[in-house]
Amino acid sequence: xxxxxxISGAEAVIRCLIEEDVNLIxxxxxxxxxxxxxxxxxxxxxxxxxxxxxxxxxxHAAQGYARVSGKVGVVTATSGPGATNLVTGIxxxxxxxxxxxCITGQVASHLLGSDAFQETDIxxxxxxxxxxxxxxxxxxxxxxxxxxxxxxxxxxxxxPVLIDITKDAQFEMMNFKYEKCKSIRSYKxxxxxxxxxxxxxVSLINSAKKPLIVWGQGVILGNAENEFKEFIEKxxxxxxxxxxxxxxxxxxHPLNVGMVGMHGNxxxxxxxxxxxxxxxxxxxxDDRVTGNLExxxxxxxxxxxxxxPAEVNxxxxxxxxxxxxxxxxxxxxxxxxxxxxHKDWLSKFQSYYKVEYEKVIKDDIHPSKHxxxxxxxxxxxxxxSNGNAIIVTDVGQHQMVACRYASFKQSKSNVTSGGLGTMGxxxxxxxxxxMGAPKREVVAxxxxxxxxxxIQELGTIFQTGxxxxxxxxxxxxxxxxxxxxQMFFEKRYASTEMINPDFVAxxxxxxxxxxxxxxxxxxxxxxxKMLNSKKPYFLEVKVExxxxxxxxxxxxxxxxDVRLE
Amino acid sequence: MSKNINTYTISxxxxxxxxxxxxxxxxFLKRHINIESxxxxxxxxxxxxxxxxxxxxxxxxxxxxxxxxEKQIEVIAAFFHTDKETIYLETALYKVKSKSLFDEKHIQKxxxxxQANIVTVSPNYFVIEKTGWRNETEKLYHSLEPYGLLQFxxxxxxxVSKEPMNISNILGLNTDK
Ligand SMILES: Cc1ncc(C[n+]2csc(CCOP(=O)(O)OP(=O)(O)O)c2C)c(N)n1
Ligand SMILES: [Mg+2]
Numbered sequence: 007x008x009x010x011x012x013i014s015g016a017e018a019v020i021r022c023l024i025e026e027d028v029n030l031i032x033x034x035x036x037x038x039x040x041x042x043x044x045x046x047x048x049x050x051x052x053x054x055x056x057x058x059x060x061x062x063x064x065x066h067a068a069q070g071y072a073r074v075s076g077k078v079g080v081v082t083a084t085s086g087p088g089a090t091n092l093v094t095g096i097x098x099x100x101x102x103x104x105x106x107x108c109i110t111g112q113v114a115s116h117l118l119g120s121d122a123f124q125e126t127d128i129x130x131x132x133x134x135x136x137x138x139x140x141x142x143x144x145x146x147x148x149x150x151x152x153x154x155x156x157x158x159x160x161x162x163x164x165x166p167v168l169i170d171i172t173k174d175a176q177f178e179m180m181n182f183k184y185e186k187c188k189s190i191r192s193y194k195x196x197x198x199x200x201x202x203x204x205x206x207x208v209s210l211i212n213s214a215k216k217p218l219i220v221w222g223q224g225v226i227l228g229n230a231e232n233e234f235k236e237f238i239e240k241x242x243x244x245x246x247x248x249x250x251x252x253x254x255x256x257x258x259h260p261l262n263v264g265m266v267g268m269h270g271n272x273x274x275x276x277x278x279x280x281x282x283x284x285x286x287x288x289x290x291x292d293d294r295v296t297g298n299l300e301x302x303x304x305x306x307x308x309x310x311x312x313x314x315p316a317e318v319n320x321x322x323x324x325x326x327x328x329x330x331x332x333x334x335x336x337x338x339x340x341x342x343x344x345x346x347x348h349k350d351w352l353s354k355f356q357s358y359y360k361v362e363y364e365k366v367i368k369d370d371i372h373p374s375k376h377x378x379x380x381x382x383x384x385x386x387x388x389x390x391s392n393g394n395a396i397i398v399t400d401v402g403q404h405q406m407v408a409c410r411y412a413s414f415k416q417s418k419s420n421v422t423s424g425g426l427g428t429m430g431x432x433x434x435x436x437x438x439x440x441m442g443a444p445k446r447e448v449v450a451x452x453x454x455x456x457x458x459x460x461i462q463e464l465g466t467i468f469q470t471g472x473x474x475x476x477x478x479x480x481x482x483x484x485x486x487x488x489x490x491x492q493m494f495f496e497k498r499y500a501s502t503e504m505i506n507p508d509f510v511a512x513x514x515x516x517x518x519x520x521x522x523x524x525x526x527x528x529x530x531x532x533x534x535k536m537l538n539s540k541k542p543y544f545l546e547v548k549v550e551x552x553x554x555x556x557x558x559x560x561x562x563x564x565x566x567d568v569r570l571e
Numbered sequence: 572m573s574k575n576i577n578t579y580t581i582s583x584x585x586x587x588x589x590x591x592x593x594x595x596x597x598x599f600l601k602r603h604i605n606i607e608s609x610x611x612x613x614x615x616x617x618x619x620x621x622x623x624x625x626x627x628x629x630x631x632x633x634x635x636x637x638x639x640x641e642k643q644i645e646v647i648a649a650f651f652h653t654d655k656e657t658i659y660l661e662t663a664l665y666k667v668k669s670k671s672l673f674d675e676k677h678i679q680k681x682x683x684x685x686q687a688n689i690v691t692v693s694p695n696y697f698v699i700e701k702t703g704w705r706n707e708t709e710k711l712y713h714s715l716e717p718y719g720l721l722q723f724x725x726x727x728x729x730x731v732s733k734e735p736m737n738i739s740n741i742l743g744l745n746t747d748k
Contacts, residue, residue: 129590134597138644139590158644191742192586192647316638 012179015145016041019109019171020049022152025184028080030071030441031055032064034091036084038124039111041176043082056441056470059462061088063434065095066460069104070438073421074396074446076229078159079438081108086124089170090131094428096166097135101425102250103227105164107155114174115143128170137165145178149185157187162195163314164227197315197329204335206326207285207309208342214283214307216351217243218274220266220295223250223424224288224313230333231255231417234287237340242347244355246274248289250424253414257393263355267295268559269406272366272568273358275559278303279566280354286310288332291321292425293561301564311335365570366556371411377550378526380407380479386533387449387477388413395447395475395537396421396439400432400456403485406555408451418443430459433476437463440472447475447537454480454506464516467542475536476518476544478509481551489554513544524548578607579633579651580659580730583622584614584738586645595622595646598639604628608661608727616739619647625728648741652732659730663708664690665699665715666722672697678718685711696721 013021019042023031033055035043046055058064061083068079079099083092089110099106113122129141138158140151148171155167211217225234231254238245238255244263245255255262264271266278278284284306289295296302299321308324310317311332318327328335370381384407387395393413398421399405405422414420421439423431436450457478467474484502491499513520519541523532529547536543557568585591592611599606607625614621628636633651640649669692672678682689687701701711708725 130593133590133593134601141589190644193644314642316635316642318638320635320638 011181013182014041014045014176015148015171015178015180016045016176018145018148018180018182019152019176020045020053021182022149022184023080024049024052025186026078026152026156028078029053031080031082032058032067032438033082034058034061034064034084034088036088036111036124038085038113038173039082039088039176041173042109042111042171055082056466058434059465060460061091062094062430063460063463063466065092065099065106065108066428066431066434067438067441067463067466068106069095069099069102069431070398070421070435071442072104072106072438073435073442074418074439075442076418077105077442078156079104079106081106082110083108084111084124085113085128086126089126089128092168093131093135096132096168098423098426098428098431099166100135100137102423103164103223104166105159106166107159108166108168110168110170111176112141112170112172115172116174118172128168132168135166136168139168139170141170141172142175143172145175145180148175148180149183153185153187154190157190158193196331197313199328199330199335203326203328204338205342207328207339210283210307210309210326211241211243211285211339211343216281217241217283217285217348218277218281219243219245219285219287220248220274220278220289221245221251221254221287222248222289224311224332225251225254226417228288228313228331228333230331230336233333233336233340235259237336240340240345241343242352243285244274244348244352246271248292248295248424249409249422251289252409252420254417256415257413261352263352264359265410266565268297268561269410269555269557271359271410272362272557272570273355275557275565275568276358277354279305279564281306284308286312286324287336288312290317293321296321297559297563297565297567301566362557362570370407377553378524378529378547379553380404380549381411382526383477383479383529383533383547383549384408384411384451386530387451390530390533390537391447391449395419395449396443398422398432398436398439398448398450400452401427401429401486402453402456403481403489403553403555404451404453404479406486429453429456432456433460434463434466436474436476437467437470437472440474441470449475449477451477451479453485454478454482454504454509455484457509461512464513464518468516468518472542473540474542475539476513476542477536478544478546479549480506480509480546481549481553482506483551486555488552492552492554494560509546510544518542518544520544520546522546522548575629576627577630577633578625578627578654580654580657580728581622581624581626581633581637581640581649581651582730582732582736583624583640583649584647584736585620585622586647587618587620588645591643591645594643595624595640598636599626602632602636604632604636610727610729612729614738616742619738623728623730648736648738650732650736652730656734657730657732659728660702661705661708661726661728662700662702663711663723663725665701665711665720666696667699667715668719668721669693669695669697671718675718678715681711681714685714687711
């Protein structure tokens with residue numbers, strides 16, 4: 007390479023992204039990242055940059071994109087406030103294991119530590135919420151570090167990585183050469199499993215009379231949906247999901263017994279404390295799943311199939327841990343287990359379901375009362391989309407209702423903020439999901455509270471023309487908090503009631519077709535009309551103000567003390 | 572959880588990286604665990620660094636913490652040991668007025684008996700060094716205190732394990748005999 011072949015650090019960043027097959031970035035420009043944006047301008051035929059209306063929106067859009075496509079979401083932002091605005095999305099991606107690479111601009115290296123304009127220690131700030139982060143002050147380091155960033159973000163248990171590049175490094179000239187990162191000596195993304203553990207798991211499974219599977223996102227992240235299905239079909243074991251595991255197995259599968267956890271189904275929660283073997287697959291025993299740990303599945307032997315060794319024995323002590331990607335380990339178990347069915351045991355789940363249906367579900371999805379319910383809206387969406395839509399949810403009552411009642415036929419169809427519970431997630435995440443799976447119908451189901459946290463992303467949806475379908479379930483409350491106030495704080499509704507704006511007018515202000523429904527007889531046709539639209543569409547549904555989500559395990563209670571009312 | 576709190580020495584082998592100290596201390600911060608001492612230095616292997624951290628926690632917690640530390644990308648391996656399983660020392664420096672060295676005969680006896688060394692003597696002050704266990708450096712502190720300590724400083728713990736850590740095997744370096 008002679009001198010004239012040199013390129014700037016900023017151009018190197020873009021070339022690295024292209025080498026990593028990135029064709030879509032979400033971001034927001036500013037002073038410290040302008041050299042990179044200048045290169046984005048030059049490379050716009052290869053790299054589509056989507057300008058969100060807030061950096062937090064960029065992170066959630068990248069997350070939605072990553073969750074449905076399995077690819078790494080990429081975000082760019084400027085230093086200072088641009089970088090700090092990323093933090094919520096990064097923390098969300100960390101706790102929900104979403105592969106993401108964030109690139110931030112930084113003040114020039116000679117100014118580091120001088121409290122220069124828009125200088126902020128984003129490395130220090132992001133350290134506890136990133137899988138890895140690194141600051142670059144010399145252009146020559148760019149290819150190596152970006153290669154490492156992508157490798158770390160997507161390998162093993164995925165997660166977010168932040169790369170902070172000083173402005174002088176973006177201007178500096180360098181010789182470009184790119185090599186993908188294939189290993190890092192101090193990092194072992196895939197832990198070893200032992201055949202001994204596989205065999206012990208097999209014999210526990212063979213001898214179990216009342217086994218229960220609880221699966222999580224590990225099945226989806228490992229692309230192990232088929233291996234998982236083969237395993238449960240051979241063993242005949244009832245299988246329940248955590249909120250992030252949702253859609254890995256079709257809703258209608260006879261062994262799918264529903265959701266575990268705080269607002270999960272009656273049967274799997276109660277029977278967690280009756281099973282003789284609990285098989286946890288790619289999940290991490292979050293407290294929203296386990297309730298009180300002192301009384302969680304104490305009678306059962308526990309097998310944990312898990313890629314992250316730090317999750318083993320973290321919350322629940324297990325009898326056998328099978329480390330590694332479940333795509334590899336599950337077939338080894340399936341091969342050696344005896345074919346079985348657990349008809350009587352499975353029928354227990356069905357009888358609990360009947361109780362739950364009579365006491366809760368029927369009135370949720372086929373209400374006889376006057377007001378519209380969140381459950382019936384979800385049922386209408388199921389029917390009109392034939393269960394083929396990607397459902398993106400925000401955080402609150404509508405999230406629990408949507409995840410409980412949405413029906414799915416294929417995997418990677420549920421996008422929600424699970425571990426962090428980030429209000430404001432859904433609208434930008436739905437945009438990302440639509441761009442990650444453009445052929446699929448994407449329906450965002452959002453509460454009136456969370457919607458207003460990132461409502462400005464309507465601008466991005468309009469500008470990109472992404473045909474996202476937005477449903478706001480308007481109860482004029484921060485509903486989930488209000489429910490807790492009703493149940494545990496004697497109805498002292500402290501700051502949970504909202505006087506809302508004219509949501510339809512706002513959507514129309516962004517040139518998005520919009521409609522409001524407050525009568526049952528208009529619901530079905532309105533949902534149909536929304537789904538038939540080829541453009542973005544906004545539907546506000548006025549639902550009952552003070553409805554509650556059940557079943558519910560009050561926090562600190564045992565899973566078997568799940569309440570139906 | 573106050574069950575079975577023990578003192579553990581954590582030894583961490585790492586790549587050399589600017590942000591790593593922050594990353595490791597954040598693991599303790601997040602769990603509200605007090606770090607009693609922390610030292611970092613080059614290790615026996617080129618370009619590989621070693622952290623030695625002392626904490627008092629339960630066995631269950633130390634195991635979880637070790638896994639969280641090992642999860643960090645640039646950590647090669649982390650180990651934990653009880654006091655019985657390690658050889659460990661700390662070094663303390665005591666700065667005392669020179670006047671007392673000449674006026675108080677007793678001080679010389681203290682230094683001798685505690686097997687401390689005089690590192691430096693100047694007209695105004697002199698400096699004593701003592702390497703040993705915490706109770707030894709502390710004992711010397713209390714003995715010298717009446718004579719007026721101008722300054723006192725104690726290092727973090729340094730420690731080697733009795734059993735091999737096999738770090739070169741982990742790295743595939745094969746330098747361990
Ligand atoms: C950023 C953020 N702030 C606060 C909360 C706490 N929180 C959880 S659910 C909820 C209410 C959500 O209200 P809304 O979006 O209207 O949904 P609903 O529960 O009414 O369906 C709140 C405030 C949160 N999860 N995220
Ligand atoms: Mg609401």
